[in-house]
Amino acid sequence: MRKKTPLNKQIYLSDHYTGNIAKTFQREKDINILQWDFSVEASLVVKLQIESLLNYIVKNVKSKDERRCKYLLPLQYLFRYVKKNNITDILKMEIRQEKEYELFVPKEVKKNSGSLRKFIEFCRRILFISNKEIDWSANVWYVEGLHINPKRVSQGTPILSFSFLDITNSDNRKALQEYVNYLICVTSMKMNTIRIRQTYARDFFRYLEQCNLCIFDVDYQITVKYMKKLGTQNLKSQSYNIKLNAILEVIQYLQTRNYIARFEIPVLYHKEKEIHTVNDIYNIDEKLDILQKYLYLFPETLRIMCLVLINTGVEKGKMFLFRDTDFYWEEGTSWLRIPGENRSIPIPSILYWIIIQYMKRNKLTFDAQLFHNERGKKYSTASFADAVSKQCSKLGILDGEYIFKGSMYQRELCRVLYRSGTSLQAIREYMGYSTEEVVKDIVGWKDEKVAIKTQEFFEDEKHNLGGKLLMAKHDKMKEINQLESLHKVDFALQEIKNYKDSGRIISVTELSRKTGLSKGFFYKNDRVREALDEVKNEQKEEQLGIIRKEIIDYSLEKQLEVYKRELEKTKQENQLLKRENEKLKKALDKQTLQYLKLLAET
Known part of the structure; x- marks a missing residue:
C-alpha cells in the first residue's frame, strides 16, 4: 500500500523506506528540495521510476552535500522535465531529450551537479537492473x-x-x-x-x-x-x-x-x-628475452604482471582478476588457481615468492585483488597494453611494440615446455587447450616428424639419387659434421663449467650470446642438456631452500587467517542464534503466562 505525506511536503514514498527518507528530508534546509508532488498528471511508470530512484539515493548516498547536489536536485529537475514533456518512460528517453534536459536544468544547479549525462546514465542503470523483468x-x-x-x-x-x-x-x-x-x-x-x-x-x-x-x-x-x-x-x-x-x-x-x-x-x-596470413610476432623468443632483461626498470606492478604472463602463459583477462588466495602452497609445490575455471596449475616457487614480497610491500589485505593501475582501478586489456608499450618506448626497447599481443606469448611458452621434454598431454592440460592437436600445431610437431622421416628416407641408399657416390660424400660430410658437433659440445660444456665455478646464475640466453650457439642447441643436445640441468638444479636447490621456507611460513599465516575468519563468522552466527533463542524464550514465557492466566480465570 502506498501513502502520501501531508500536502505541505508533498512527498510520495513507499512504506518500506518512509522512515529513513523522512529523517533525511527533515535535515534538509532547502524547502524546495522537499517538493515531490506526485499528484500531478504524469505517467504512472515515471512516478514509480522517480520513487525508485529517490529511495535508492536516500538509502545508498550517505554524504548529505553529495546527495543533495549531485542526485536529488538533478532528479527533481528530471521529474519536472518528464512531466512537462509528457515522457512516459525514463528508460526510453532519446538523445535529443537528454540534451533538452541539460538545457532545462538551471546553470547554478549544473555548476554543482557535475555531468548531467552521467546522471541520466546513473538513472538508466539503476532502473534497468532493479526491474524484476528485463x-x-x-x-x-x-x-x-x-x-x-x-x-x-x-x-x-x-x-x-x-x-x-x-x-x-x-x-x-x-x-x-x-x-x-x-x-x-x-x-x-x-x-x-x-x-x-x-x-x-x-x-x-x-x-x-x-x-x-x-x-x-x-x-x-x-x-x-x-x-x-x-x-x-x-x-x-x-x-x-x-x-x-x-x-x-x-x-x-x-x-x-x-x-x-x-x-x-x-x-x-x-x-x-582471402589470403590467409599468420599474425605472428617476428622473433618472439628473442623479444621476450629482451623484455625480461629490462623488466627491472618497469614499475613494480607492471613488472610482476609481465613475469606472470611469461612464466605461466595465463590469459591476460584472468590475470587482471588475481587475488592473494589464488596463489597457494600444497604438497611441496606452488600453485596458481585460474579464476573462473575449475583448475590450478603448478608455478615456479620463485614466482610465488615474488608475489608474496609484492603483497607485503604494498600491504595488501587478505583476499585482496593484486593488480591495480595508477588510479587504483582494475586493469583492462587496452590499459595494460598501453602501459607496457609506453614503458618499452620510454626505455628504447622493442620499438615500443606490445609483446603480449594475442596469444603469441602463450605459444612461445608451449614451445619452451616442449623443448624441455614436457609431453603434449601435459602441455594441453597446463594451458587449458581442448585437444592435443592444438598443441601439435603450436610446437611444430608435424613438421618435426616429417623432417625425421625425410632424413630416414634419404639415408637409405636406394632412395638416394646419386647412389654410392653421393652416399660416400654424405658419409664424409656426416663425419665432418659430427666432429664439428663434438667441438661445439666441448665448447658449451666448458662454458657451463665456468658458470658453475664462478657461482654465477646460469642462463641459456647468456650462454647462447657468449658461445654463438643457438638456444635450441643447449636444449636438444643430450650431453649439454644433462650438464646444464645438473648445474641449474644445484643452483636452484640453494636458492629454493630459503624461498620454500618463506613460502611455507606465509602459507601457514594465510591459513591461520582463514581459520580466524571462519572462527569469527562462527562466533557471529552463535551470537545470532543466542539472540534468537532469547527471543523464543521470552515469547514462550509470555505465552506460558497467558496460558496460566487463562487457567486461573477458568
Whole structure:
C-alpha cells in the first residue's frame, strides 16, 4: 500500500523506506528540495521510476552535500522535465531529450551537479537492473541486469552495456533490439562477440537512416548498394567478408521475423578472395628475452604482471582478476588457481615468492585483488597494453611494440615446455587447450616428424639419387659434421663449467650470446642438456631452500587467517542464534503466562 505525506511536503514514498527518507528530508534546509508532488498528471511508470530512484539515493548516498547536489536536485529537475514533456518512460528517453534536459536544468544547479549525462546514465542503470523483468524495449541495456552466464562475459575487457540510442527510427530500433535479444537469449555467443555483431548491424541501420529508409523498405537493391559501400572502406578481404556475413545474418533473421521480404543474395559473387596470413610476432623468443632483461626498470606492478604472463602463459583477462588466495602452497609445490575455471596449475616457487614480497610491500589485505593501475582501478586489456608499450618506448626497447599481443606469448611458452621434454598431454592440460592437436600445431610437431622421416628416407641408399657416390660424400660430410658437433659440445660444456665455478646464475640466453650457439642447441643436445640441468638444479636447490621456507611460513599465516575468519563468522552466527533463542524464550514465557492466566480465570 502506498501513502502520501501531508500536502505541505508533498512527498510520495513507499512504506518500506518512509522512515529513513523522512529523517533525511527533515535535515534538509532547502524547502524546495522537499517538493515531490506526485499528484500531478504524469505517467504512472515515471512516478514509480522517480520513487525508485529517490529511495535508492536516500538509502545508498550517505554524504548529505553529495546527495543533495549531485542526485536529488538533478532528479527533481528530471521529474519536472518528464512531466512537462509528457515522457512516459525514463528508460526510453532519446538523445535529443537528454540534451533538452541539460538545457532545462538551471546553470547554478549544473555548476554543482557535475555531468548531467552521467546522471541520466546513473538513472538508466539503476532502473534497468532493479526491474524484476528485463525491459527489452529500453534504449540502453546493462549486462549487469541481463542475468548472463559469467562465462560469456570477458574478464579483460568486459562489455557493460548495449546502447540503441543512435538509431532514431522506432521501427529500425525495434528490429535491431530484437536481433540483439536473439543473440543474447538464443545463441551462446560471448558478450564481446555480440557487441561486434551489434556494431555491424547498427552500421547497416545507420546507412538506412542516412538514406531516409526504414527496415521495411530493404530489398535486394538496397542490400547490394550497402555491400558496394562496404567495398569502398579500404577493408582487408578478411574483414570485408566478416562484415558481409554479419549483415547477411541480420537480413536472414529479419526475413524470418517478416520485417523484410524474402530475396536471395549471391553471396559468393560479392565475397572477396582471402589470403590467409599468420599474425605472428617476428622473433618472439628473442623479444621476450629482451623484455625480461629490462623488466627491472618497469614499475613494480607492471613488472610482476609481465613475469606472470611469461612464466605461466595465463590469459591476460584472468590475470587482471588475481587475488592473494589464488596463489597457494600444497604438497611441496606452488600453485596458481585460474579464476573462473575449475583448475590450478603448478608455478615456479620463485614466482610465488615474488608475489608474496609484492603483497607485503604494498600491504595488501587478505583476499585482496593484486593488480591495480595508477588510479587504483582494475586493469583492462587496452590499459595494460598501453602501459607496457609506453614503458618499452620510454626505455628504447622493442620499438615500443606490445609483446603480449594475442596469444603469441602463450605459444612461445608451449614451445619452451616442449623443448624441455614436457609431453603434449601435459602441455594441453597446463594451458587449458581442448585437444592435443592444438598443441601439435603450436610446437611444430608435424613438421618435426616429417623432417625425421625425410632424413630416414634419404639415408637409405636406394632412395638416394646419386647412389654410392653421393652416399660416400654424405658419409664424409656426416663425419665432418659430427666432429664439428663434438667441438661445439666441448665448447658449451666448458662454458657451463665456468658458470658453475664462478657461482654465477646460469642462463641459456647468456650462454647462447657468449658461445654463438643457438638456444635450441643447449636444449636438444643430450650431453649439454644433462650438464646444464645438473648445474641449474644445484643452483636452484640453494636458492629454493630459503624461498620454500618463506613460502611455507606465509602459507601457514594465510591459513591461520582463514581459520580466524571462519572462527569469527562462527562466533557471529552463535551470537545470532543466542539472540534468537532469547527471543523464543521470552515469547514462550509470555505465552506460558497467558496460558496460566487463562487457567486461573477458568
